[in-house]
Amino acid sequence: MGRTEILIGGVGGQGVVLSGILLGTAASLYDGKQAVQTQSYSSELRGGSARAAVIISEERVTDPEVRRPDILILMAEDAVGRYLHKIKPRGLLAIDADLVKGVSEGDYEILSIPATSIADKEMNNIIVANLIILGALIKKTKLLSVESMEKAIETSVPKKAITLNLNAFRRGLEIIS
Amino acid sequence: MGEKRVRTGRYFMMGNVACAEGALAAGCEFAAGYPITPATEIANHLAEKLPQVGGAFFQMEDEISSIAAVIGASWAGKKAMTVTSGPGISLMLENIGFAIGVETPCVIVNVQRGAPTTGMPTIGIQGDMVQAKHGSHGDYEIIALCPSSPQEMFDHTVIAFNYAEKYRTPVFLLSDAFVGHMREEVVIPEAEKIETVCRNIPEPGTDPLKMKGFLDEDVAPMPIFGKGFKAHVTSSCHDEYGKRNLIDISALDKFVRRLSNKILKHKEEITLVERDYEDAEIVLVSYGGVSRAAAAAASQARKRGIPVGTLRLITVWPFPGEEIEKMARRAKQVIVLENNLGQVYPYIKAEAAHFAEVSFLPPRLVGEIQDPEDILRKIEEVSK
Amino acid sequence: MNELVHPYHRFIRPTVTHTTFCPGCGDGTVAQSILRAIDGLGMDMDDFVFVSGIGCAAWIPSPLFNADVLHTTHGRPIAFAFGIKMGLPDKKVMVVSGDGDLVAIGGNHLIQNARRNIEMVVLCVNNGIYGMTGGQAAPTTPMGVKTTTTPYGAFENFFEDISGLVIAAGASFVARWTTAHPRQLTASIKKAIQKKGFAFIEVISQCPVQFGRKMGMGNAIQMLEDYKKRSISIKEAKKLSPEELKDRMVVGEFVDLDKPEMVEEVTRMIRRASGEAQEAVDTGRG
Numbered sequence: 001m002g003r004t005e006i007l008i009g010g011v012g013g014q015g016v017v018l019s020g021i022l023l024g025t026a027a028s029l030y031d032g033k034q035a036v037q038t039q040s041y042s043s044e045l046r047g048g049s050a051r052a053a054v055i056i057s058e059e060r061v062t063d064p065e066v067r068r069p070d071i072l073i074l075m076a077e078d079a080v081g082r083y084l085h086k087i088k089p090r091g092l093l094a095i096d097a098d099l100v101k102g103v104s105e106g107d108y109e110i111l112s113i114p115a116t117s118i119a120d121k122e123m124n125n126i127i128v129a130n131l132i133i134l135g136a137l138i139k140k141t142k143l144l145s146v147e148s149m150e151k152a153i154e155t156s157v158p159k160k161a162i163t164l165n166l167n168a169f170r171r172g173l174e175i176i177s
Numbered sequence: 178m179g180e181k182r183v184r185t186g187r188y189f190m191m192g193n194v195a196c197a198e199g200a201l202a203a204g205c206e207f208a209a210g211y212p213i214t215p216a217t218e219i220a221n222h223l224a225e226k227l228p229q230v231g232g233a234f235f236q237m238e239d240e241i242s243s244i245a246a247v248i249g250a251s252w253a254g255k256k257a258m259t260v261t262s263g264p265g266i267s268l269m270l271e272n273i274g275f276a277i278g279v280e281t282p283c284v285i286v287n288v289q290r291g292a293p294t295t296g297m298p299t300i301g302i303q304g305d306m307v308q309a310k311h312g313s314h315g316d317y318e319i320i321a322l323c324p325s326s327p328q329e330m331f332d333h334t335v336i337a338f339n340y341a342e343k344y345r346t347p348v349f350l351l352s353d354a355f356v357g358h359m360r361e362e363v364v365i366p367e368a369e370k371i372e373t374v375c376r377n378i379p380e381p382g383t384d385p386l387k388m389k390g391f392l393d394e395d396v397a398p399m400p401i402f403g404k405g406f407k408a409h410v411t412s413s414c415h416d417e418y419g420k421r422n423l424i425d426i427s428a429l430d431k432f433v434r435r436l437s438n439k440i441l442k443h444k445e446e447i448t449l450v451e452r453d454y455e456d457a458e459i460v461l462v463s464y465g466g467v468s469r470a471a472a473a474a475a476s477q478a479r480k481r482g483i484p485v486g487t488l489r490l491i492t493v494w495p496f497p498g499e500e501i502e503k504m505a506r507r508a509k510q511v512i513v514l515e516n517n518l519g520q521v522y523p524y525i526k527a528e529a530a531h532f533a534e535v536s537f538l539p540p541r542l543v544g545e546i547q548d549p550e551d552i553l554r555k556i557e558e559v560s561k
Numbered sequence: 562m563n564e565l566v567h568p569y570h571r572f573i574r575p576t577v578t579h580t581t582f583c584p585g586c587g588d589g590t591v592a593q594s595i596l597r598a599i600d601g602l603g604m605d606m607d608d609f610v611f612v613s614g615i616g617c618a619a620w621i622p623s624p625l626f627n628a629d630v631l632h633t634t635h636g637r638p639i640a641f642a643f644g645i646k647m648g649l650p651d652k653k654v655m656v657v658s659g660d661g662d663l664v665a666i667g668g669n670h671l672i673q674n675a676r677r678n679i680e681m682v683v684l685c686v687n688n689g690i691y692g693m694t695g696g697q698a699a700p701t702t703p704m705g706v707k708t709t710t711t712p713y714g715a716f717e718n719f720f721e722d723i724s725g726l727v728i729a730a731g732a733s734f735v736a737r738w739t740t741a742h743p744r745q746l747t748a749s750i751k752k753a754i755q756k757k758g759f760a761f762i763e764v765i766s767q768c769p770v771q772f773g774r775k776m777g778m779g780n781a782i783q784m785l786e787d788y789k790k791r792s793i794s795i796k797e798a799k800k801l802s803p804e805e806l807k808d809r810m811v812v813g814e815f816v817d818l819d820k821p822e823m824v825e826e827v828t829r830m831i832r833r834a835s836g837e838a839q840e841a842v843d844t845g846r847g
Binding site for chain 3: 255
Binding site: 020021024025028029034035036037038039040041042061062063064065067 | 187188189299300326354355358359360361362466469470472473474476545546548549550
């Protein structure tokens with residue numbers, strides 16, 4: 001069917017929704033695929049729970065709801081309890097290892113990336129931890145082309161933040177050998 | 178010269194933003210509203226873009242004044258809209274009735290959210306479906322469209338303006354937080370490929386005493402203000418000339434019937450549906466975002482050899498009973514799907530139950546559209 | 562031979578054969594003051610859009626005046642007028658309604674639009690009671706007065722000074738007169754029509770049927786005589802102590818100032834935004 005469901009859980013301010021937009025934009029506008037991105041968030045804009053969902057498909061997406069994510073990205077401890085049970089058997093679980101500790105082994109592959117500490121130490125800005133995770137994810141899964149993701153970053157983030165975001169994304173690519 | 182109204186191109190765009198772009202493409206000149214989740218992106222986008230084309234968005238003191246200002250602007254000759262969510266609609270209802278009573282074109286966008294009361298603001302449900310039809314007091318007809326994607330948030334907003342102008346009536350765009358906050362590919366065509374409609378107004382210089390500006394089932398020309406028509410516009414019971422009549426019951430009868438008939442007489446051209454039930458024994462009936470889950474389930478069922486079709490209502494009001502009957506005459510089983518506890522279901526059942534078995538499948542969790550697998554289970558259950 | 566007609570007959574909608582006011586009502590005086598002001602300025606009814614709400618005073622322009630008239634829902638005329646003014650900035654927009662409509666149910670629209678200082682004239686006919694619905698207490702009904710909803714006497718504090726409220730909210734023109742001051746009222750309406758800003762005029766007006774009867778003030782003439790006796794100009798009032806001003810009606814033009822007006826500000830904003838649009842960077846994202 002060629003339908004990939006991605007669910008991203010974190011807290012407001014981590015760029016959860018932006019991550020979803022980047023994946024969707026890259027797929028839809030630059031990779032010749034179809035994509036739907038949806039989201040929900042709590043009323044506090046920073047620190048509350050945030051959730052973004054993306055479906056990437058070769059054909060038109062009918063059901064727009066992410067039901068059993070093939071890829072689950074967790075960027076906060078809080079999100080583990082909320083979303084881990086949804087992951088598809090033999091799915092891919094990507095976590096920010098600095099922020100998510102309580103993940104037990106299960107019927108999924110774990111991609112553990114110390115994204116926040118890399119972002120802090122090397123980028124001097126923890127706000128781009130999400131881009132490091134996306135870089136690693138794209139390299140590992142080849143879900144989308146690197147070029148499409150970079151174009152999506154260039155057209156979706158504020159002008160003055162493009163370089164920072166591109167650097168973080170490229171740093172993420174390097175993590176996976 | 179301002180930025181042009183139509184941003185032709187291909188975008189990965191949020192439904193709410195697409196709605197605002199649709200309003201611009203349709204010729205919207207005036208918008209008023211009050212901040213409310215999950216509709217704020219429409220207001221924000223209009224506030225940025227409308228002034229670039231000579232219009233403006235105004236943040237009012239509440240939703241009551243928002244719809245009032247929209248009606249005022251419409252009588253001043255402007256294409257006007259308001260955007261809100263359920264709590265805002267609850268406040269607007271009296272003046273929505275006013276807009277119907279004095280035949281005012283305007284577009285009302287309701288990005289529905291978890292309800293009742295303040296509910297859960299970022300979760301989409303189809304909770305205000307009947308409110309749109311029956312929320313204001315008295316008998317009336319309304320037009321309501323239900324988009325299921327960001328592309329349709331654009332397309333249907335254009336249609337909503339066209340219907341509003343053509344039939345001199347408020348038109349609802351009944352979206353929800355799920356579709357409003359959804360991002361997907363949106364293609365905005367070239368300006369000349371977008372059909373836009375403007376209201377009829379009387380010939381300049383028409384004698385005000387001879388001007389029939391109201392209560393015509395074929396839509397009277399609108400004697401907008403500022404043109405010397407000396408229009409007397411009152412929501413109290415009035416005749417074709419706008420003259421108030423508070424004593425004669427036959428005047429009230431005309432007032433009620435003609436306003437309703439103005440919509441019902443044109444129901445066929447107002448009704449938009451998507452039919453895909455050729456040779457189907459089981460038909461899934463739905464609207465809005467839910468119809469996408471229905472389409473997914475139907476396609477999977479057909480792969481399993483079960484003859485399942487779909488009927489999607491785009492126009493929910495005026496209620497397309499004829500479409501339901503036509504479908505039900507060919508089906509054995511009708512399954513109604515809504516992201517609520519069954520709001521339009523009784524209307525569908527009333528039209529379909531003479532011809533087919535009708536049942537309702539609510540979502541497992543209100544706020545999350547039906548899982549195609551749940552729908553398949555229901556299909557298997559009724560096909561036994 | 563020419564037929565003898567009233568000089569303001571040309572302002573009256575031809576289909577109107579009678580008003581809806583009770584005998585002795587102050588609304589007739591207010592209606593005539595408005596028409597005298599329009600005539601005095603050499604203006605035409607087509608220069609105006611009139612907006613009214615619900616209540617006796619709302620029936621002054623609707624359907625009486627031969628102009629564009631929008632007769633709206635209870636409490637909301639100023640909000641409707643906002644949209645009309647923004648759509649037709651070159652027209653004069655005048656709201657005529659009562660104290661219940663503008664100050665009770667519609668109070669926030671009055672406050673917020675005075676704050677915005679949007680150009681329009683708001684004429685508030687203050688009779689201190691709900692006339693049309695049968696003599697219920699208003700926020701302007703004095704304490705102790707027996708009405709149909711306060712049979713044991715009104716027990717709420719009341720608005721003694723609506724004009725003061727509108728001044729505090731930021732209107733650029735505020736005046737108060739009674740129906741015993743038709744000439745002064747006409748002069749203030751003329752100024753209000755010409756004012757670039759929110760112009761509010763409170764007219765204390767007799768309702769002999771509902772208010773006069775309940776207050777024991779007698780008929781319309783007795784009420785007007787009472788207004789004459791109790792009213793005092795703002796200039797004179799400034800010389801008196803609060804005790805001496807008790808039960809007096811302070812009249813006059815309280816505020817007449819120039820400050821930014823909303824329609825002009827919006828026009829300026831639109832000009833700026835549409836000029837900047839050519840340089841705007843279009844990233845193509847939502």
